[in-house]
Amino acid sequence: MKTNTATIKTYNPFNGNHLETYTVNSKSDLQEKLAFADTTFKTWKQVEITKRFELLQNLANEIFKNKSELSQLITKEMGKPILESEAEIEKCNFLIDFYIKNAVQFLQDDIIKTDAHESFISYDPLGCILAIMPWNYPFWQVFRFAIPTLTAGNVALLKHASNVTGCALAIEKLFKDAGFPEGCFQTLITDHDAIENLMEDEVVKAVSLTGSEKAGRKIAELAGKNLKSSLLELGGNNACIILKDADLDAHIDTIVSARMQNSGQSCIAAKRFIVVEEIYDDFIQKFISKTEHLKYGNPTDKDTTISCLAREDLAETLEKQVEKSIKLGAKVVIGNKRDGAYYHPTVITDVTPEMPIFKEETFGPVAAVIKVKSEDEAYKTASNSTFGLGTMVFTKDYKRASKQISKIEDGAFFINSMVKSDPRLPFGGTKNSGFGRELSKEGMLAFVNKKTVYINQ
Template identity: 50%
Template sequence: MFSIINPFNSAFLAEHQYFTDQQAEAKIAIAHNSFFKWRLNSVDERLNFIKNLKFSLKKNKKSLAEYCTNEMGKPIKQSIAEVEKCGLLCDFYLDNAGTFLKSYKITTDGSESYVTHEPLGVILGVMPWNFPYWQVFRFAIPAIIAGNTVVVKHASNVAGCGKMLEELFIDAGFPEGIYQNLLISGSQVEAVINNPLIKAVSLTGSEKAGASVASAAAKKIKKAVLELGGSNALIVCEDADLNDTIPIAVKARMQNTGQSCIAAKRFLVHNNIYNEFIEKFTSAVKELKSGNPMNEDTDIGPLARKDLAEDVEKQVNKSVAMGAKIVIGGKRNEAFYEPTVLTGVTKDMPVFKEEVFGPAVPVLSFNTFDEAIQLSNATGFGLGVSVFTGNINDIKQKIHLFEEGAVFINAMVKSDPALPFGGVKHSGFGRELAENGIKEFVNVKTVYIK
């Protein structure tokens, strides 16, 4: 048994029991048997269930948001926005999945040649706590539309959200076994991957978890998609409009209390505007309201667990001991960590070289854009980068120099259903969302007729 504790007030929320290995195997067998019927449905027939799911999502928006806020501390207005974003993803695939999965002909020396897209079978999703609905939807929805069935091992500290998700699919009328919540511990994941009925796995999580899952999948010659950590740079050029940049920079770092893989975690600001940026940015950060995440005017809630706040505290304190200066913030109270801005940071400090999963940001200066690129690339991660500039055409010529899965100009890095999402280097491999995402778990089958 394990307990779920509200990170805001340490209140007991619920107690859960992990499935036994035998129970997990039974769930997977149900998914496998259901796959053979589900795959025979046309894409349009599958999409009818997605329409129902969107209705269930809207109907249960308030309760879903409250579960999220209570279990991992996300400010309620952000929890609501997350649920709504899941609906936008459904809309995107309702409009485009038929085209993405359509067979197409190729001219060869044969009488007929074409390519089809066929589902693989049961897909395992290993999902994180920071966006407990959005992360699952962007994995599960395209996989299911493509004709697969899925089992989801969700993060234990959002077990209630995991159960709510399964209930959504039931409420939407999906046949048994198309979507199932697999309430197992991390130590049980490898055995699930080893199950011959599991055909592939998608993981969103830490480097350590990604390496473990990828290794287990590789041993069984199974495909894996990994969306891991990030340490995105946010570059502010000398010609950037700070009035436009500052609000975006605040959101890019502080949204979800800094607990996002694509958050802007390292700020790089041109030396000529560095002091002005620091002044305006810290002033804007001071306006953020910390407190009860159930209050609609709260911007900063607790971190999802006390130990996560302690980790951020250690990274900041060690960096300060190495010479960094705290401009604002730097204090922890249980699971709360103050929004924190640091200067005097060097590349060997934890707040620069490690992923900081909380509301703390180092701000460094640069003199040339080439220097900014070098600083941006000076990390093992490669998820995304934001560049703020008044000269877009000049930056467009240098996009290829960034070792990233995404480059956003005059905008924060974000996930969008219409855009492929994923990283390079230690940020993982494979892509979610868009056409790329729906084709990750299909057999691209070539047919040639002489």
Template identity: 45%
Template sequence: MKSINPATDEVEATYEQMDDQTLDHIINDAVQAQEEWQKRSFDERSQILIKAAKILKSRKNEFAELMAREMGKPLPQGVSESEKCAWVCNYYAENAEGFLEDEYIESDAEKSYVTFNPLGTVLAIMPWNFPFWQLFRFASPALMAGNAAILKHAPNVTGCALAIEDVLHEAGIPRALFRTVVVDVEQTQQLIKHTGIAAVTLTGSTRAGRAVASTAGEELKKTVLELGGSDPYLILKDADLEQAAETCVTSRLINSGQSCIAAKRLIVVEENYDSFLQKVVDQMSRMKFGDPFEDETDIGPMARKDLREKLHQQVRESIKRGANCVLGGEIPDCKGAFYPPTVLTNVAKGMPAYEEELFGPVVAVIKVADENEAISVANDTEYGLGAAVFSANIVRAEQLAAKKLKAGCCFVNDFVKSDPRLPFGGIKKSGLGRELSHFGIMEFVNKKTIYIN
């Protein structure tokens, strides 16, 4: 398997795929290691995660460079990602014991309560777009709960996967308890079926989620799926257009637009449309794409050329069906998997820019007559990950976010983001279950009822 620098097209490293016998040994060793790990106190586990956080901070520049080489993330964003991973490690180190305290419940018994036990060994199938964060937001609660973890990362960020393994081992996680496996899709399906795997978590596309859920379902294994999104951002008549435009552009272009919770459909009431569109175009046009190692770069390359080709096909097909491209939309004549900031208007139902997730620096700006139509368009999607509302009427905006928008995460006057203290996940075809907060750690424990007379 090859790791190819998406900015230069050069091969960074090659990795040998593991054979089935090696994988069997890794999982069996993890099962044994987990039996010992669950006996350790919360304090022992927390000290290891705190040390992992310190390592992540001390080596954040090194890890940012690795992310830049493997998937094109601009350096400042890679540094921030490492710091956020340290945050989630510390968060669960400090809170896991309280989250998993026995919960006493009155019943006909003399004593009855719920206790929380680890499930065992969890297989994590992770994506390339946030190669450190996606893993640590799963691993921190899973390990603190007493589970073992096997990481199957995206092939193009295998270097990141091995670096994460090194961080955790250096911090004191037993070697067998957390392992990276280098495998293909067919082997991944076999891993899910392995008797040593108790549960599976995947962050990735809806297509991948279906495949994993199907295999895990046949085996009756617990899954958590964080999948795609086509997040609507509603710009209402009393919105601060300057702030809304800046926030939407920032959200759309984080990680070169390769984020499941990016602002993908900007839904604007008619009276604000022209002014807001101009502000978005002005801000998008000022964003510079280029070498992720350069200070002036706002947008790095897309992670792979095949991903860029898919995005470009979606843009061209949307234009063919009647959308207008008012900025970008052309593949630049240079090395690397670069794609320019792109703005599409006149986007309507039946177009990829309306129906599908555009995973790159492309935004659709959609005009609607009023608030009611804005809500209708926002919910007219198979996805339900994130959404945002921009309005000066905070009470009304909160009502829309809480009661009207069909998504797992709804923000007011800000862009959707993940936070260790808040649950994260979607509905509809954006996934199953939740990560982060106390909800996240509850996904991979057995909520066991104890009844005593």
């Protein structure tokens, strides 16, 4: 008797070609992986940190050795221009190097003087951590979770986005080839229906999700129901404030990149451009000029600077957000054309707060431009969002802008630079953009037991 075996198929979004077909893990497969993770954790947590560093260096070597192949895989599965895929792979090694150099300091006991003979805080790993990751940075977002989490002594299970299943398996292979113990990092090929069962299993101690607000609410609900900690990095609607004294000639490339990088598919991209009226016309002219020079083409070509979105349905969603905004009075300056999964770079003006392109996350190359009368109005408009990942401000008076830091509720505040993630700095959001922090010391301590130790003679 034949049984139906569930599969996942991946496709190249640029040409629609079928890439691979993968068999979905059965319930028994998932149980075996959970048991394997639990067994591995018992020994992995005892491994000396110097040995973990050796494995991390091996991992960096494997990434460097396979950079071209891995970059091509990213580009084939989600359409990222190849130069950006290469930069993503390189950034993973920057991350590894950072934790090799700093993990000892981050994890060492924190001595606290009390009435005790000796008292301190120790940082012990929790166990098996489930990671649910998105497709837009298929290596970087996994590594920024996995490297600090495993280095702290935990083990990891990865549920990656199905359209980058090849990347998920390639990441697992990198850890194996680097010499990490079997079961230290495992990829699960499954659908979202299995997540609830995984969260209920006692082997899973915590969950990290990078994804949409909707997904975040569901995972937070499951984590709360099962009394497990969670870290949520969700959507964003970042404001890019252009004050009247901004040096556009110096920063316009950065400003355009802040919206169009990764074909606009980034939670921390600049999505709302809030421009003071004195500089508005100059800004529009320069922004459009740079945008029109973006080169669309096959993402495997090194001169391609913008490509298709990762799936055609994503382009369709973006198209609907734009059309609804137009009906509410928005005006298209350039763009607003869709060819399959490719959405032409688009600049829209006369944007108001009730429009989808102002209040929702737009995941693609659409720049919503809002003219304001003053600096004060600019900051108030920027804060008018249910999201809170980051705000960027362009001005010559950085000291004046610095006075706004405490007034902006977001997880990041960048002056004369685009919001970006950096291993040396904590990364995360507020409000509907989630909670918890990745990267830096905070990311390493995200999934540890901060244990109070109190000793008297």
